[in-house]
Amino acid sequence: MSDMNGLNDKQGEAVQCTEGPVLLLAGAGSGKTRVLTHRIAYLIDQGINPYHILAITFTNKAAGEMRDRVDQIVSYGAESVWVSTFHALCVRILRRYIDRLEYENNFTIYDSDDQKAVIKTCLKKLNMDPKQYPERMMMAEISKAKERFVSPQEYDREASGQFRKMQVAKVYNEYQQRLKQNNALDFDDLLYKTVELFQFHPDVLEQYQERFQYIMVDEYQDTNHIQFLLIKQLAAKYRNLCVVGDDDQSIYKFRGANIYNILNFEEEYPEAKVIKLEQNYRSTANILKAANGVIANNEGRKEKALWTKAEEGDKVHFSLYDTEYQEAEGVVKEISRQHKNENRAYNYFAILYRTNAQSRIFEEKLLMHNIPYKIIGGQNFYGRREVKDMICYLKVIENGMDDMSVRRVVNVPKRGIGATSIDKMQAYADTYEMSLLDAMFEASNVPGLNRAAAKVESFTNLILDFRDMLKEGVFLSELYDAVLEKTGYWDELLAEKTDEAEARMENLTELKNKIVKYEQEAEHPDLAGLLEEIALVAEVDNVEESEEKVLLMTLHSAKGLEFPCVFLGGMEDRLFPSGMALNSDDPDAIEEERRLCYVGITRAREQLYLSAARQRMMHGRTDYNPVSRFVKEIPKDVITMNGNGSFAVRRQEQAAHEARESLNRKSASVTGKPYSFGNTGGKPAFGKEFKVERLQIDYGVGDRVRHVKFGEGTVTELVSGGKDYEVTVEFDKVGVKRMFASFAKLKKL
DNA sequence: AGCTGGGCAATGTGG
DNA sequence: TTGCCCAGCT
Ligand SMILES: Nc1ncnc2c1ncn2[C@@H]1O[C@H](COP(=O)(O)OP(=O)(O)OP(=O)(O)O)[C@@H](O)[C@H]1O
Numbered sequence: 001m002s003d004m005n006g007l008n009d010k011q012g013e014a015v016q017c018t019e020g021p022v023l024l025l026a027g028a029g030s031g032k033t034r035v036l037t038h039r040i041a042y043l044i045d046q047g048i049n050p051y052h053i054l055a056i057t058f059t060n061k062a063a064g065e066m067r068d069r070v071d072q073i074v075s076y077g078a079e080s081v082w083v084s085t086f087h088a089l090c091v092r093i094l095r096r097y098i099d100r101l102e103y104e105n106n107f108t109i110y111d112s113d114d115q116k117a118v119i120k121t122c123l124k125k126l127n128m129d130p131k132q133y134p135e136r137m138m139m140a141e142i143s144k145a146k147e148r149f150v151s152p153q154e155y156d157r158e159a160s161g162q163f164r165k166m167q168v169a170k171v172y173n174e175y176q177q178r179l180k181q182n183n184a185l186d187f188d189d190l191l192y193k194t195v196e197l198f199q200f201h202p203d204v205l206e207q208y209q210e211r212f213q214y215i216m217v218d219e220y221q222d223t224n225h226i227q228f229l230l231i232k233q234l235a236a237k238y239r240n241l242c243v244v245g246d247d248d249q250s251i252y253k254f255r256g257a258n259i260y261n262i263l264n265f266e267e268e269y270p271e272a273k274v275i276k277l278e279q280n281y282r283s284t285a286n287i288l289k290a291a292n293g294v295i296a297n298n299e300g301r302k303e304k305a306l307w308t309k310a311e312e313g314d315k316v317h318f319s320l321y322d323t324e325y326q327e328a329e330g331v332v333k334e335i336s337r338q339h340k341n342e343n344r345a346y347n348y349f350a351i352l353y354r355t356n357a358q359s360r361i362f363e364e365k366l367l368m369h370n371i372p373y374k375i376i377g378g379q380n381f382y383g384r385r386e387v388k389d390m391i392c393y394l395k396v397i398e399n400g401m402d403d404m405s406v407r408r409v410v411n412v413p414k415r416g417i418g419a420t421s422i423d424k425m426q427a428y429a430d431t432y433e434m435s436l437l438d439a440m441f442e443a444s445n446v447p448g449l450n451r452a453a454a455k456v457e458s459f460t461n462l463i464l465d466f467r468d469m470l471k472e473g474v475f476l477s478e479l480y481d482a483v484l485e486k487t488g489y490w491d492e493l494l495a496e497k498t499d500e501a502e503a504r505m506e507n508l509t510e511l512k513n514k515i516v517k518y519e520q521e522a523e524h525p526d527l528a529g530l531l532e533e534i535a536l537v538a539e540v541d542n543v544e545e546s547e548e549k550v551l552l553m554t555l556h557s558a559k560g561l562e563f564p565c566v567f568l569g570g571m572e573d574r575l576f577p578s579g580m581a582l583n584s585d586d587p588d589a590i591e592e593e594r595r596l597c598y599v600g601i602t603r604a605r606e607q608l609y610l611s612a613a614r615q616r617m618m619h620g621r622t623d624y625n626p627v628s629r630f631v632k633e634i635p636k637d638v639i640t641m642n643g644n645g646s647f648a649v650r651r652q653e654q655a656a657h658e659a660r661e662s663l664n665r666k667s668a669s670v671t672g673k674p675y676s677f678g679n680t681g682g683k684p685a686f687g688k689e690f691k692v693e694r695l696q697i698d699y700g701v702g703d704r705v706r707h708v709k710f711g712e713g714t715v716t717e718l719v720s721g722g723k724d725y726e727v728t729v730e731f732d733k734v735g736v737k738r739m740f741a742s743f744a745k746l747k748k749l
Numbered sequence: 750a751g752c753t754g755g756g757c758a759a760t761g762t763g764g
Numbered sequence: 765t766t767g768c769c770c771a772g773c774t
Pocket of ligand 1: 006007008011026027029030031032033034035246249280281282559560561562602
């Protein structure tokens with residue numbers, strides 16, 4: 001029996017509309033994901049073979065959850081529905097068929113660190129200066145090309161005449177050749193090669209078209225062009241394609257997402273049925289109103305009138321603190337208070353922020369208060385040196401063509417095989433057109449190696465031993481232990497006896513735990529599968545909502561999730577919206593930040609706390625940023641400024657206005673004590689008192705001043721930040737600086 | 750071959 | 765502030 005319970009009419013309609021293209025365009029919390037889940041169940045109920053259903057989700061975790069929920073609704077078949085992310089789908093297809101494109105089926109997946117390393121060697125080989133052509137920029141360009149499904153050859157053609165672009169084309173070409181030689185694919189290749197496979201091998205495409213007769217894509221607003229192409233290929237035959245998304249939640253432009261995929265869906269599929277969902281089931285009315293108020297400032301979006309039956313609930317809280325430490329303290333205290341007084345479990349709360357760097361201070365305060373927490377993202381576990389080293393060993397064992405990984409581990413720990421020896425073997429490998437590892441197997445034939453040859457041999461013997469172990473069918477965790485032991489990696493750390501080595505060893509043990517877990521949970525665990533999982537599993541996939549821990553993550557990671565109580569920190573211009581977006585000449589940059597804010601606000605079910613700090617250390621400098629414009633966009637009647645009425649923001653502006661007035665009059669002899677940052681209570685500064693204590697300054701815009709450290713300069717701007725002045729000075733020696741007058745101790749000249 | 754230290758730049762969101 | 769790269773030293 002299909003279950004239309006727990007669905008409203010519109011949702012039910014979307015569920016039952018199974019044939020032909022369907023666009024489900026709906027606001028946050030309107031039950032899009034729920035519809036998809038029920039739709040799969042409904043299809044199965046209608047007698048569609050679950051084998052013919054494909055659902056694409058944004059994260060692996062969402063995929064798992066969707067499968068679980070379908071399983072709860074239908075009596076059979078949920079396990080044969082193919083639910084996965086784009087990348088996981090592509091890997092599965094390519095593992096089977098990539099030999100058609102002359103790759104080996106046991107290809108390695110390169111992450112962005114690996115990519116960067118390859119780019120670096122390419123630049124060196126092409127004698128290009130990495131200062132002139134930064135790796136980062138190269139990676140971005142190549143990535144963009146691949147997202148457009150543009151090959152190195154086509155890119156070169158496009159570039160004709162444009163010198164810089166031609167240089168990029170050279171690197172792209174070299175890069176792609178190297179990946180091929182290493183039998184490796186980067187993340188973009190996973191999609192690119194699948195589309196290429198389908199394009200040049202229609203028989204393979206047709207097989208998958210037959211298989212996936214019903215296709216659903218969640219979070220469609222964040223798909224990129226190549227994903228669009230892939231879906232187009234797969235859906236071309238049956239055209240039973242249901243895409244689901246919210247143009248207001250498109251937040252991944254920086255990695256190629258194209259919002260027009262969803263906005264122009266009806267042009268691509270003219271017969272598409274469009275269904276809109278407008279009832280929000282997640283948030284209280286006040287939170288929803290705040291979200292609507294913010295997003296309304298974006299232009300050119302498809303208007304959606306999101307509404308809710310839920311009660312108003314608490315107002316949105318906003319608190320302005322003096323420093324980021326006080327901000328964190330304030331947030332953590334509130335969590336602690338609710339935990340104690342209102343019996344809230346810790347997994348009731350999430351702390352969200354724009355940048356990973358912000359997590360550190362929250363973490364510090366949580367530790368201090370003994371509150372259990374989990375940070376999602378940030379310094380990637382698999383990116384740590386020791387973890388990476390071990391994974392590279394595993395990669396070499398699996399795929400000997402992966403020269404890059406060979407290079408990485410050949411001398412780790414030190415075996416006395418240095419750059420010169422490697423170069424000689426590489427030259428040998430190039431001459432005989434073999435992989436570096438194969439050249440090493442013939443080390444005794446490599447000219448000029450001499451004594452190093454024996455060392456190389458002991459390394460290759462190690463690899464052979466590991467491969468033998470695999471053939472004998474040992475557990476992957478046993479193999480891992482053997483690698484740690486026989487390479488001497490573990491012993492070396494053990495001998496170090498430093499805290500750092502200790503931490504590394506902990507990480508290596510953690511990696512082992514992950515391997516054991518993989519072996520227990522995977523259906524057919526093998527080395528390729530393990531490496532694949534390591535490459536494709538995202539940080540958010542590690543969220544375990546039953547754990548009683550406060551969750552910390554970026555706004556991006558929080559997409560699609562929901563929490564009863566959300567803290568959104570760092571609500572400051574230049575941080576959120578980011579400085580880059582503010583400086584950008586693309587008006588959509590700010591709009592994307594605003595969408596991100598909308599995503600953040602709509603994660604909250606019952607309570608939403610926004611906070612900002614007047615002063616914050618960013619990249620080693622102290623910055624003074626105004627409260628985020630997004631805070632000001634929230635309708636005044638749904639926000640409280642720390643329980644003291646809704647005028648903290650207005651106050652700032654008013655103070656600034658007064659400051660300007662008094663400066664204009666040039667009678668700037670305002671009295672009062674200097675503003676103090678020694679506000680230890682962790683209470684919002686403005687919450688304490690509203691006396692404006694003015695600082696005495698005797699200079700104004702245009703005046704010459706001297707700073708203790710920066711020397712002489714000219715004041716270019718003076719803005720009151722409430723009690724203090726924010727001064728911008730153009731220094732003769734060190735350029736433009738912004739600072740607080742109370743700190744800067746500027747002397748008028 | 751490998752380590753150390755100094756100078757310098759970057760500094761955002763992720764599969 | 766951190767992290768990266770190079771030069772020079774051991
Ligand atoms: N008809 C309904 N009745 C009751 N609750 C519902 C209904 N539809 C959805 N919900 C609830 O609303 C919340 C949001 O649903 P869901 O995550 O599917 O929304 P969404 O549109 O995918 O959200 P977002 O785009 O913000 O990620 C969930 O807690 C879900 O259980």
